[in-house]
Amino acid sequence: xxxxxxxxxxxxxxxxxxxxxxxxxxxxxxxxxxxxxxxxxxxxxxxxxxxxxxxxxxxxxxxxxxxxxxxxxxxxxxxxxxxxxxxxxxxxxxxxxxxxxxxxxxxxxxxxxxxxxxxxxxxxxxxxxxxxxxxxxxxxxxxxxxxxxxxxxxxxxxxxxxxxxxxxxxxxxxxxxxxxxxxxxxxxxxxxxxxxxxxxxxxxxxxxxxxxxxxxxxxxxxxxxxxxxxxxxxxxxxxxxxxxxxxxxxxxxxxxxxxxxxxxxxxxxxxxxxxxxxxxxxxxxxxxxxxxxxxxxxxxxxxxxxxx
Numbered sequence: 001x002x003x004x005x006x007x008x009x010x011x012x013x014x015x016x017x018x019x020x021x022x023x024x025x026x027x028x029x030x031x032x033x034x035x036x037x038x039x040x041x042x043x044x045x046x047x048x049x050x051x052x053x054x055x056x057x058x059x060x061x062x063x064x065x066x067x068x069x070x071x072x073x074x075x076x077x078x079x080x081x082x083x084x085x086x087x088x089x090x091x092x093x094x095x096x097x098x099x100x101x102x103x104x105x106x107x108x109x110x111x112x113x114x115x116x117x118x119x120x121x122x123x124x125x126x127x128x129x130x131x132x133x134x135x136x137x138x139x140x141x142x143x144x145x146x147x148x149x150x151x152x153x154x155x156x157x158x159x160x161x162x163x164x165x166x167x168x169x170x171x172x173x174x175x176x177x178x179x180x181x182x183x184x185x186x187x188x189x190x191x192x193x194x195x196x197x198x199x200x201x202x203x204x205x206x207x208x209x210x211x212x213x214x215x216x217x218x219x220x221x222x223x224x225x226x227x228x229x230x231x232x233x234x235x236x237x238x239x240x241x242x243x244x245x246x247x248x249x250x251x252x253x254x255x256x257x258x259x260x261x262x263x264x265x266x267x268x269x270x271x272x273x274x275x276x277x278x279x280x281x282x283x284x285x286x287x288x289x290x291x292x293x294x295x296x297x298x299x300x301x302x303x304x305x306x307x308x
Contacts, residue, residue: 013085044096121163159241162191242286268306
């Protein structure tokens with residue numbers, strides 16, 4: 001079996017104003033970089049509202065649907081915009097996460113990557129923010145737990161910005177371990193070590209500006225990997241943000257493309273040990289187009305190696 005790649009052209013229809021970092025070109029560059037790879041390509045479906053209700057209230061879902069403009073843009077927070085295609089893109093991004101879980105847990109794919117936008121890890125229970133509409137990674141976790149009946153799921157988020165939305169959505173979920181590394185200080189300002197969740201199932205790993213690959217690897221080996229192995233998840237979900245790259249314009253960490261490959265390889269090894277290699281990864285940030293494409297390809301190539 002091959003690594004599954006889930007995407008949809010609707011995710012290119014989420015258009016942002018000129019100069020906005022979360023732009024259509026991000027996904028175009030990723031898809032171009034992944035085009036030569038031997039992947040099992042799947043169409044990302046639209047999420048069902050019943051799926052979204054696992055993490056967001058009806059009132060929020062309706063607010064998002066009502067916020068879509070007929071033309072042009074609508075700004076829904078300081079840096080989050082919607083265009084006429086944004087709702088379909090958001091539903092595809094969420095639907096990709098759900099479908100990827102179904103594929104992996106159903107034995108149709110050993111692991112999966114969702115090449116989708118808008119991203120999701122900043123979307124809180126009833127608040128869109130940070131370019132994000134729906135909590136894609138948290139939805140994947142809740143779908144695995146509630147629909148597939150898993151007992152333990154882990155989310156690992158290595159985006160340079162703290163996944164405040166995933167933390168919020170899974171704060172009271174004792175069946176989900178949330179491990180996040182992020183630059184601190186940096187927007188959105190959350191992600192302190194003392195933010196541990198209602199059941200001590202949240203592990204935040206703040207990294208100082210300038211942190212490079214060696215320090216990152218040491219932090220994961222000391223803090224993240226032992227906690228992940230001890231939890232013994234039945235599925236690992238990755239919030240794959242590539243904005244910790246040294247070339248990214250929005251932050252100040254100094255990871256190389258090789259660091260993302262190393263981290264992915266280590267997570268695949270742990271998955272092989274504890275959950276038969278089952279991983280679902282979904283795209284989050286990354287705003288230097290060349291670095292984003294290269295790091296995403298390196299990430300997916302490690303998933304492919306693990307699938308063999």
